Amino acid sequence: MTRQELVDQIFAKRSFLCIGLDADMKKIPQHLHAADDPIFEFNRAIIDSTASYCVAYKPNLAFYEAHGVAGWVAFERTVQYLRENYPHHFIIADAKRGDIGNTSTMYARTFFEQMDLDALTVAPYMGEDSVTPFLAYEDKWVILLALTSNRGSHDFQLIEDGNGTPLYEHVIRRSQQWGTKENLMYVVGATQGPMFEKIRAIAPEHFLLVPGVGAQGGSLEEVCRYGMTEDCGLLVNSSRAIIYADDTPQFAMIAAQRAREVQQQMAVLLDNLQKHR
Amino acid sequence: MTRQELVDQIFAKRSFLCIGLDADMKKIPQHLHAADDPIFEFNRAIIDSTASYCVAYKPNLAFYEAHGVAGWVAFERTVQYLRENYPHHFIIADAKRGDIGNTSTMYARTFFEQMDLDALTVAPYMGEDSVTPFLAYEDKWVILLALTSNRGSHDFQLIEDGNGTPLYEHVIRRSQQWGTKENLMYVVGATQGPMFEKIRAIAPEHFLLVPGVGAQGGSLEEVCRYGMTEDCGLLVNSSRAIIYADDTPQFAMIAAQRAREVQQQMAVLLDNLQKHR
Numbered sequence: 001m002t003r004q005e006l007v008d009q010i011f012a013k014r015s016f017l018c019i020g021l022d023a024d025m026k027k028i029p030q031h032l033h034a035a036d037d038p039i040f041e042f043n044r045a046i047i048d049s050t051a052s053y054c055v056a057y058k059p060n061l062a063f064y065e066a067h068g069v070a071g072w073v074a075f076e077r078t079v080q081y082l083r084e085n086y087p088h089h090f091i092i093a094d095a096k097r098g099d100i101g102n103t104s105t106m107y108a109r110t111f112f113e114q115m116d117l118d119a120l121t122v123a124p125y126m127g128e129d130s131v132t133p134f135l136a137y138e139d140k141w142v143i144l145l146a147l148t149s150n151r152g153s154h155d156f157q158l159i160e161d162g163n164g165t166p167l168y169e170h171v172i173r174r175s176q177q178w179g180t181k182e183n184l185m186y187v188v189g190a191t192q193g194p195m196f197e198k199i200r201a202i203a204p205e206h207f208l209l210v211p212g213v214g215a216q217g218g219s220l221e222e223v224c225r226y227g228m229t230e231d232c233g234l235l236v237n238s239s240r241a242i243i244y245a246d247d248t249p250q251f252a253m254i255a256a257q258r259a260r261e262v263q264q265q266m267a268v269l270l271d272n273l274q275k276h277r
Numbered sequence: 278m279t280r281q282e283l284v285d286q287i288f289a290k291r292s293f294l295c296i297g298l299d300a301d302m303k304k305i306p307q308h309l310h311a312a313d314d315p316i317f318e319f320n321r322a323i324i325d326s327t328a329s330y331c332v333a334y335k336p337n338l339a340f341y342e343a344h345g346v347a348g349w350v351a352f353e354r355t356v357q358y359l360r361e362n363y364p365h366h367f368i369i370a371d372a373k374r375g376d377i378g379n380t381s382t383m384y385a386r387t388f389f390e391q392m393d394l395d396a397l398t399v400a401p402y403m404g405e406d407s408v409t410p411f412l413a414y415e416d417k418w419v420i421l422l423a424l425t426s427n428r429g430s431h432d433f434q435l436i437e438d439g440n441g442t443p444l445y446e447h448v449i450r451r452s453q454q455w456g457t458k459e460n461l462m463y464v465v466g467a468t469q470g471p472m473f474e475k476i477r478a479i480a481p482e483h484f485l486l487v488p489g490v491g492a493q494g495g496s497l498e499e500v501c502r503y504g505m506t507e508d509c510g511l512l513v514n515s516s517r518a519i520i521y522a523d524d525t526p527q528f529a530m531i532a533a534q535r536a537r538e539v540q541q542q543m544a545v546l547l548d549n550l551q552k553h554r
Contacts, residue, residue: 022380024383060376060380062374062376062380062381062383062384062387063380063383065383065384065387066383066384066386066387066391067387068349068353068387068391068392069346069349069350069353072345072346072349073346076345076346096374096375096376096400096403097339097373098373098400099337099339099373100425100426100427101427101428101429103299103337103339103340104339106301106339106340106342106343107339107342107343109343110339110342110343110344110345114343114345115345123373123375123400123402123403124402124432124433125400125401125402125422125425125433125434126400126422126425126427126429126430126434127427127428127429127430127431127432127433127434128428128429128432129427129428129429130427130429131429145402145403148377148402148403149377150377150378150403150404150406150407151378151404151405151406152378152403152404152405152406152407152408153403153404154404155401155404155405155451156401156402156404156444156447156448156451157402157403157404159438159444159447160438160439161436161437161438161439162437162438162439162441164439167433167436167444170433170436171433174432174433
C-alpha cells in the first residue's frame with residue numbers, strides 16, 4: 001500500500017486506528033476453545049466486527065509462534081482472510097526482526113513475497129544492512145523501533161552521545177538515509193507523551209506507529225497534540241483494550257463498540273485537523 | 278544446560294564449535310529436494326555427521342520461517358531430533374527476539390517450555406523488561422546481541438556517550454544487573470578482532486557466542502587470543518563454511534571433514550590454554 005492510499009483510507013474512514021491481533025489462548029473466550037483453530041476463529045470474528053472502525057491490523061508474531069506450527073497456520077490464515085476480504089486494510093506483522101543482511105533478506109521474502117503483508121516492525125540495533133533488505137520492496141514498509149512504550153525503553157534508547165543526542169534520535173536520523181516517508185515509519189510509544197514534539201522536529205512527515213494507548217496508559221489526545229501532521233501521520237494501535245474487552249459469546253460485538261468509541265474520538269481529532277488545514 | 282556442563286563438554290570433546298543450521302533451499306543439495314521435508318533431512322544428515330566435532334547447534338529461525346508452516350515443522354523436528362539423539366549438545370535458537378514484557382514471556386514459553394531449547398538470542402534495544410522474562414528459566418540462557426559481525430554494527434553499537442562509552446558496552450554492563458555468567462552470554466562478532474580485549478575487561482567470565490569466523494572473514498586465532506578465558510568462555514559459530522561446503526550426495530561427509538578441521542584447530546588452542554592454567 002502506498003502512503004497516499006493509507007492517508008486516503010484514514011480520511012475516508014475518519015480513523016487512524018490499528019487493532020493489534022494478539023491472540024492469547026488464555027484470554028480468548030472459552031466457547032471458542034473447542035474450534036479446530038480457535039485463534040483464527042477469534043481473529044475472524046474480531047476482524048469482521050471491527051473492520052469499519054480501523055485502517056490497519058497488527059498481528060504480533062510472538063502470540064502465534066507461542067503455539068508453534070498451529071500458531072503459524074493461524075497467522076497465515078488470518079493474513080489470507082484479511083487480504084481476501086479487506087484488501088484496503090494495512091497489515092503489519094509485528095515481528096521486531098533484524099539480523100545480518102542475508103538473514104533479513106530471508107525474512108523479507110517470508111513477509112513480503114509469500115505473505116503479502118504491507119509492513120514489518122524491525123529492530124534497529126544491527127544497523128543498515130539489517131534494515132535495507134526490507135526496503136527493497138515497492139509499496140512495502142519498514143516500521144523501525146525508535147522509542148518504545150515499555151519501561152525498558154529507558155535503558156538504552158535514551159542514552160545520549162557527547163552532543164546530547166539520544167540513541168533513538170540517531171536511529172531516526174540515520175535511517176532516513178536508508179528509506180523515505182514512503183516506505184519507512186517509526187514506532188513511538190504513546191507513553192512517551194511530549195517526546196513526540198522532539199520526534200516531529202527530526203521526522204516531520206514520517207508516519208509513526210503508536211502502541212501504548214489504553215492498557216499501557218498513554219493518552220490519545222496527547223499523542224495527537226504533539227504527533228499529528230497535516231495528513232495525520234499516525235497509526236495508533238490498541239490491542240487488549242479492544243479485543244479482550246469481553247470474553248462472552250458477545251465478545252466481537254463488544255470489541256466493535258470499543259473500536260467505534262476510539263474511532264469516534266479519532267474522527268473529532270481529524271475534523272479539527274482539517275478545519276486548520 | 279548449566280555453565281559447568283557446557284564447559285565439561287568443551288574440554289571433553291576438545292571443541293567449542295557451534296554449527297549454524299541455516300537451512301537454505303537454494304543451497305541444499307539437489308537430490309534432497311524430492312524428500313517430504315528436505316530441510317529436516319538435510320539437518321539430520323549434517324547433525325549425524327558433525328555431532329562429534331561440535332558442542333552446540335544454532336538453527337537460525339529466519340531460514341525456517343521463510344518457509345512458513347513447513348519451515349516451523351522442520352525447525353521443531355530438528356530440535357526434537359537433537360534432543361532425542363544428542364542430549365549433551367547445547368541448542369541455540371538464533372531468533373534475535375526482544376519485545377515488551379508480556380510478549381517476551383510468550384516467546385520464552387515457546388522456546389524454553391514447548392521446545393526445550395537451551396538458549397535464545399535476544400536483541401537488547403527494548404531494555405530490561407524485554408530480556409528478563411527469558412532469564413526466569415533455570416539452566417536456560419539468553420544470548421544478548423552486543424557487538425555483531427555485520428557492517429551495520431557500526432551504525433549504532435559504537436555510538437559513544439559523553440564519557441566515551443559505546444552503546445555495546447552499556448548493553449554488556451547494564452545486562453549484568455539482570456543475569457549472571459550462569460544464564461547470560463553475549464554475541465560478539467569475530468570480525469571485531471581486538472575489541473574482544475575491551476569486552477573481556479567488562480565481561481571477564483561470560484561466555485561469548487562468536488559468529489563471523491569463515492564466510493564473514495573473522496580469524497579464529499585472533500578471537501581466541503583476545504577472547505578466551507581459563508574455562509574457554511567461547512562458542513565459535515560456523516554455518517555456511519561447514520554445512521554448504523559441498524552440494525553432492527557426499528555433502529554430509531564433506532561437512533564432517535570441515536567441522537573436524539575446525540575442531541582440530543580448536544583442540545590445539547584448548548591444549549595451549551590448559552598448559553597455561
